[in-house]
Amino acid sequence: MLLQQLVNGLTLGAVYTLIALSFSLVMGILGVLNLAIAELFMLGAYFGFTAILAQLPLPVALVAAMLGSALVAIVIQKIAYEPLRDAPIVTPMLSTLGFSIILQNVATNVWGSDPLQLTDEVLPGRLTLGSVSISTMQLLVMGATVALVAILAFVVQKTPAGRALRAVAENRDVARLLGVSAARVTLLAFVLSGVMAGAAGVLIGMHYAVITPYMGVDIGLKAIAVMVIGGTTRIWGALVAGPLIGIAEVMTVAYGGSQVRDFVVYGLMILILLLRPQGILGGSRSEQGQRV
Amino acid sequence: MLEARNLHVHYGSIAAVRGVDIVINAGEIVALIGANGAGKTTIARAIAGLLPYRGEISFEGRLLKPNSAEHNLRAGIALVPEGRGILAGMTVEENLLMGLYSRRDKAAGKADLAEMQERFPILGQRRDRMASLLSGGEQQMLAIARALLSKPKLLLLDEPSLGLAPKLTDSIFDLIADMRAKGLTIMLVEQKARQTLRAADRAYLLETGRIVRSGPAQDLAADKIVDETFLGGSVGR
Numbered sequence: 362m363l364l365q366q367l368v369n370g371l372t373l374g375a376v377y378t379l380i381a382l383s384f385s386l387v388m389g390i391l392g393v394l395n396l397a398i399a400e401l402f403m404l405g406a407y408f409g410f411t412a413i414l415a416q417l418p419l420p421v422a423l424v425a426a427m428l429g430s431a432l433v434a435i436v437i438q439k440i441a442y443e444p445l446r447d448a449p450i451v452t453p454m455l456s457t458l459g460f461s462i463i464l465q466n467v468a469t470n471v472w473g474s475d476p477l478q479l480t481d482e483v484l485p486g487r488l489t490l491g492s493v494s495i496s497t498m499q500l501l502v503m504g505a506t507v508a509l510v511a512i513l514a515f516v517v518q519k520t521p522a523g524r525a526l527r528a529v530a531e532n533r534d535v536a537r538l539l540g541v542s543a544a545r546v547t548l549l550a551f552v553l554s555g556v557m558a559g560a561a562g563v564l565i566g567m568h569y570a571v572i573t574p575y576m577g578v579d580i581g582l583k584a585i586a587v588m589v590i591g592g593t594t595r596i597w598g599a600l601v602a603g604p605l606i607g608i609a610e611v612m613t614v615a616y617g618g619s620q621v622r623d624f625v626v627y628g629l630m631i632l633i634l635l636l637r638p639q640g641i642l643g644g645s646r647s648e649q650g651q652r653v
Numbered sequence: 654m655l656e657a658r659n660l661h662v663h664y665g666s667i668a669a670v671r672g673v674d675i676v677i678n679a680g681e682i683v684a685l686i687g688a689n690g691a692g693k694t695t696i697a698r699a700i701a702g703l704l705p706y707r708g709e710i711s712f713e714g715r716l717l718k719p720n721s722a723e724h725n726l727r728a729g730i731a732l733v734p735e736g737r738g739i740l741a742g743m744t745v746e747e748n749l750l751m752g753l754y755s756r757r758d759k760a761a762g763k764a765d766l767a768e769m770q771e772r773f774p775i776l777g778q779r780r781d782r783m784a785s786l787l788s789g790g791e792q793q794m795l796a797i798a799r800a801l802l803s804k805p806k807l808l809l810l811d812e813p814s815l816g817l818a819p820k821l822t823d824s825i826f827d828l829i830a831d832m833r834a835k836g837l838t839i840m841l842v843e844q845k846a847r848q849t850l851r852a853a854d855r856a857y858l859l860e861t862g863r864i865v866r867s868g869p870a871q872d873l874a875a876d877k878i879v880d881e882t883f884l885g886g887s888v889g890r
């Protein structure tokens with residue numbers, strides 16, 4: 362029972378991790394909370410479902426979700442962020458909130474406000490190990506998350522573009538002095554963020570086999586909490602906080618009932634804000650340089 | 654090589670630089686000296702392309718656009734900023750790799766990086782160390798090495814000896830002489846006026862955003878007014 366809950370928690374935690382990474386990429390590099398990421402997640406699910414319902418193979422659905430959300434992320438960057446780059450920090454946040462609601466409306470108009478369901482199971486089959494039963498879908502969710510995080514880590518830590526990204530995050534002027542175009546790096550951050558959110562959307566959508574235009578709201582807020590718990594100044598904090606919150610949430614529901622489900626996540630967020638505002642993994646204030 | 658004409662820089666309503674003319678000829682070390690707040694850093698940042706300004710700056714006969722650092726670097730102007738500008742969240746080697754970021758000749762860049770690690774052995778030995786863990790002098794070496802890796806024609810150094818012990822300051826001045834001997838043109842921003850005037854060919858003395866004296870460095874060092882108002886003060890040596 363406990364082990365089973367752990368597996369279920371890790372599945373949920375994997376998705377939280379992806380969306381929290383999506384938030385913290387933009388937050389860590391630009392200092393801006395892009396609220397429309399919740400809708401990139403939702404749209405990723407719709408792009409993926411559209412591909413699946415068109416009988417396209419599963420990898421195509423995954424790629425459609427990631428690329429589709431990345432494209433929408435570029436639109437958000439161009440319209441809701443770039444023109445407001447020099448405005449007070451709350452301004453682009455509000456414009457992404459506006460964008461968020463518009464995107465929900467667009468989704469409602471394109472796909473309807475009723476839940477969209479998958480009739481056939483995309484990935485049938487279960488793996489049973491003693492008392493623990495893992496669906497193939499759960500394995501895909503966790504496997505895809507590990508793969509995406511590994512790719513992201515490689516890009517950010519080992520490539521020139523990733524180094525440029527970290528340079529801008531740490532010191533914009535120094536990055537410019539080294540020839541980095543802040544505009545290009547900003548775009549890269551939005552694209553990577555879109556890919557992560559889109560993947561999370563299609564994965565959770567397939568896992569539950571049902572999606573709605575409003576699915577981003579609840580999970581988006583939760584991912585923000587996960588990011589805060591992991592630490593907003595370091596993108597990798599989500600790697601710890603995501604699985605932690607996923608497991609905590611599933612355990613709470615299993616042993617405390619679903620009516621207390623959100624107490625844990627948001628309670629923990631407030632506790633972290635009060636006691637350790639830099640997050641679980643965040644460094645001390647003097648290390649502010651080490652952001653990403 | 655570089656010519657700034659009637660340069661004006663404002664921070665909001667504060668006029669930090671008010672009608673400055675500066676010429677830097679190829680192969681020279683030009684010093685920009687002046688008290689704290691005179692506008693030295695502002696001029697260096699404007700030339701590097703970090704700030705909007707009024708007036709004209711041309712480099713190798715071409716007019717530069719204000720606030721376009723990325724372009725200026727590719728044209729051949731590198732700035733080692735005040736406070737060194739080390740990327741503390743990166744390793745020593747990653748900082749050096751950032752110096753290669755703007756270059757297209759990646760293979761030659763790799764070779765230059767290896768050469769730089771030989772020229773500054775400490776940067777080779779500590780390549781995997783976080784840059785924030787280096788000492789002040791080592792960080793200054795790293796900042797200069799990183800700037801050199803972009804293969805600049807003109808190197809702007811903003812108070813490279815700030816906060817360093819006298820011995821380390823001497824080694825920075827040795828390095829400056831060495832870089833010039835290798836053909837680099839240098840603009841040196843400093844408060845340590847005596848040592849700077851000894852190292853430089855020509856100098857500009859800045860006071861509250863205006864140039865009040867300029868000429869061969871020896872002349873400025875001997876200038877009575879410069880000596881009284883500046884070199885004689887606590888900022889000298």
Ligand SMILES: Nc1ncnc2c1ncn2[C@@H]1O[C@H](COP(=O)(O)OP(=O)(O)O)[C@@H](O)[C@H]1O
Pocket residue numbers: 664667668669687688689690691692693694695696
């Ligand atoms: N970012 C800034 N915002 C407002 N004023 C500034 C800023 N940077 C410098 N100044 C002002 O501009 C003037 C020149 O500063 P600076 O160029 O740093 O001088 P220096 O390098 O010679 O010490 C000073 O009066 C300083 O207070």
Ligand SMILES: [Mg+2]
Pocket residue numbers: 690693694695735812
């Ligand atoms: Mg200064």
